[in-house]
Amino acid sequence: MSYKVIVKDKYDITPLIETISMRDSLDQIACQASIRVAVPSGSGLPSLAPGMDIRISGIPFGDKSFHPLLHPGVIWEIESTNSGTKRLNMTVYDRMIYLEKSEDEYLLPKDQTASQRIRKYAKDWNITLGTIPETKSKLGKAVYRAQTIFSMIFADLKETAKSDGPMFHPRMTSRGLELFELGSNSNVIQLDRLIDMTQMRTLEGAVTKIRVLAASESSDGKEVPSKALAVEEKGTKELGTLQKLMTDDQIKTADAAKKYAKNYLTGIQQTFTVTAPDINTIRAGDAVMVSGMKLIVMTASHDLGNPGTMTLELATADYVRRRYYLE
Known part of the structure; x- marks a missing residue:
């Protein structure tokens, strides 16, 4: 076998596995695995249940020893069928799933970095941290009401990228929660x-012209047109005008708006x-x-x-x- 699956740090269910697949995506915080297990009569397999610890290890390309692929993990869902042989279809996540499913609220001051904020979330939620590089970009004040911890983390990382900083993605590893700079x-x-x-x-999704608008303001209770901080275009002659209007409370100056606009232009x-x-x-x-x-x-x-x-x-x-x- 080129992989091993261990439950509760003591039950090796690898010989019973028929199929195993894993999925990792930038639009989700937790790595997911789907495992199908055949449980023949007399296998001695203990009763498996959601909430149990599980780890998946594999031999990396060009290596000879096992390394963690999904660890620490948790069994999230089990569906059992029986048509002669009992089978279990299990959905497994790494433990970042708890940050995707749990809500909280935070009022965070300006001038913090995403790194500082993730350390605070980790401290409050008793999460072990691995490598957390300094994201450097100072963020604006944040008011997070009744939303998931993941949505807060990702909002901080998006604001970092919007201010011309690097792109980071959170990962759960055997060392703990880490921030990984893309690429x-x-x-x-x-x-x-x-x-x-x-x-x-x-x-589809192309933008050849963009207008970055200042936050809307009213005068004497009357609505007034939004002020354009920057207007940029590229490729309108070849591809036609595909315009996008953007408003971001964090963008205050024309220079910042111009940088922001150029990041959006794409053919x-x-x-x-x-x-x-x-x-x-x-x-x-x-x-x-x-x-x-x-x-x-x-x-x-x-x-x-x-x-x-x-x-x-x-x-x-x-x-x-x-x-x-x-x-």
């Missing part, structure tokens, strides 16, 4: 053994979907090389096995910034 992986894997590659090019949208032999350590946010292009993984789906396969959704860093961090 910063030291080993950028060249994907040259592709089973299939699909390229999508579309004008034909291009993404790639590749299927290849599995490299089980590739996660959402990693950079990979495909046909000489350095691309960011938006979604990584792994069907574990010998050798197993993976499907990656890829795009340029600029596309990722617009899609996930500027909206």
Whole structure:
């Protein structure tokens, strides 16, 4: 076996597993696994239940020893069927799922960084932290009412990216909750053994003209037109006018608005979907090389096995910034 699945740190259920797949995406905080287990009569498998600890380990590409792929994890859902042989279909998440499902409220002062805020959330929620790099960008005052901890973390990271800072994504690892700068992986894997590659090019989502508006103000109770802080365009002659209006309370100056606008301008949208032999350590946010292009993984789906396969959704860093961090 090229992987192992251990429940409650003592039950090895690997020999009973029929299929196992994992999914990691930039639009979700927790890595997810789907596991199908066959439980023959007399297997001695203890009763499994949601809430139990679980870990998934695998042998990375080019290595010989097991490393954590999803750890610490929790069994979230179990569906059982019995048509001669009992089978369990389990949904498993890493423990970041609790931050995606739990709500709180925070009133946070201005001039904090996203790093400082994530340390506060972790302290309040008793979360172990791993590597938390300094995100540097000072954020505005935040009033978070009855929303998930994940939505707060991501709002802080989006504001960091909007102010021309790097893009970060939270990850749960065996060391604890970490912040990973997109594309910063030291080993950028060249994907040259592709089973299939699909390229999508579309004008859907393209922006060739953008107006950044100041926050609306009324005068003597009367509505007045919004003031444009910046107007930028690119590609209107070739592709037509596709205009977007943007308002952001954090943008106060024309220079800041101009920078913000240029980040949004984009012509034909291009993404790639590749299927290849599995490299089980590739996660959402990693950079990979495909046909000489350095691309960011938006979604990584792994069907574990010998050798197993993976499907990656890829795009340029600029596309990722617009899609996930500027909206």
